Amino acid sequence: EVQLVESGGGLVQPGGSLRLSCAASGFTFSNYNMNWVRQAPGKGLEWVSYIISSSSIIYYADSVKGRFTISRDNAKNSLYLQMNSLRDDDTAVYYCARDRWLGSAIKYSFDSWGQGTLVTVSS
Amino acid sequence: DIVMTQSPDSLAVSLGERATINCKSSQSVLYSSTNKNYLAWYQQKSGQPPKLLIYWASTRESGVPDRFSGSGSGTDFTLTISSLQAEDVAVYYCQQYYSTPPAFGQGTKVEIK
Numbered sequence: 001e002v003q004l005v006e007s008g009g010g011l012v013q014p015g016g017s018l019r020l021s022c023a024a025s026g027f028t029f030s031n032y033n034m035n036w037v038r039q040a041p042g043k044g045l046e047w048v049s050y051i052i053s054s055s056s057i058i059y060y061a062d063s064v065k066g067r068f069t070i071s072r073d074n075a076k077n078s079l080y081l082q083m084n085s086l087r088d089d090d091t092a093v094y095y096c097a098r099d100r101w102l103g104s105a106i107k108y109s110f111d112s113w114g115q116g117t118l119v120t121v122s123s
Numbered sequence: 124d125i126v127m128t129q130s131p132d133s134l135a136v137s138l139g140e141r142a143t144i145n146c147k148s149s150q151s152v153l154y155s156s157t158n159k160n161y162l163a164w165y166q167q168k169s170g171q172p173p174k175l176l177i178y179w180a181s182t183r184e185s186g187v188p189d190r191f192s193g194s195g196s197g198t199d200f201t202l203t204i205s206s207l208q209a210e211d212v213a214v215y216y217c218q219q220y221y222s223t224p225p226a227f228g229q230g231t232k233v234e235i236k
Contacts, residue, residue: 044216044227044228044229044230045165045167045173045216045218045227045230046227047224047225047226047227050223059223059224061224062224095172095173100175100178106161106220107220107223107225108218108220108223108225109163109175109178109218109220110163110165110173110175111175111184113172113173113174114172115171115172116172
């Protein structure tokens with residue numbers, strides 16, 4: 001069974017930093033491309049970042065570019081999101097989501113999701 | 124960037140009746156060389172993460188009941204629940220994966236009348 005378990009969320013002041021982790025199990029993590037998707041309280045879904053299986057290709061939403069860094073450790077079956085210069089509008093549940101497609105030609109269909117970790121940015 | 128717009132924002136349907144959700148993209152998500160529409164549908168129940176229902180606009184993900192169906196091409200798409208069940212109460216999102224950044228519609232809340 002595919003499992004994705006996020007951790008690292010919490011309360012942080014504006015301008016602060018946080019590092020999210022996602023532990024993967026039940027599949028060959030090193031074969032799959034991964035994403036972070038967030039959802040502000042009571043709002044819709046917003047894609048945040050993508051990393052290919054080899055880490056050689058990375059994309060970010062404009063709203064987080066220059067502030068967030070996605071990375072992965074295939075030996076540890078783990079995905080990460082380093083979040084710096086956090087703002088009030090970064091407050092959201094952050095989901096780790098597996099990309100359905102292998103390879104790099106097609107991306108961004110999210111077939112497995114974690115339960116999410118809540119990040120609250122507030123003074 | 125492609126913008127996805129769903130309608131309606133919410134709808135209430137009687138048990139056993141049909142529910143129809145529309146999704147419109149600001150530009151075509153049909154990739155001409157493959158003739159595939161890069162459009163997915165997700166279901167999110169209260170307090171849960173989203174679940175992939177449909178991809179390629181009309182292909183059901185494994186395990187998804189056949190009362191869920193997707194249709195459309197180019198810029199206009201529809202998710203139909205043929206006979207609404209109590210467990211279908213949720214927010215439904217369309218999403219394009221034609222280009223970066225991928226984008227979701229604002230969501231449609233489906234309730235029981």
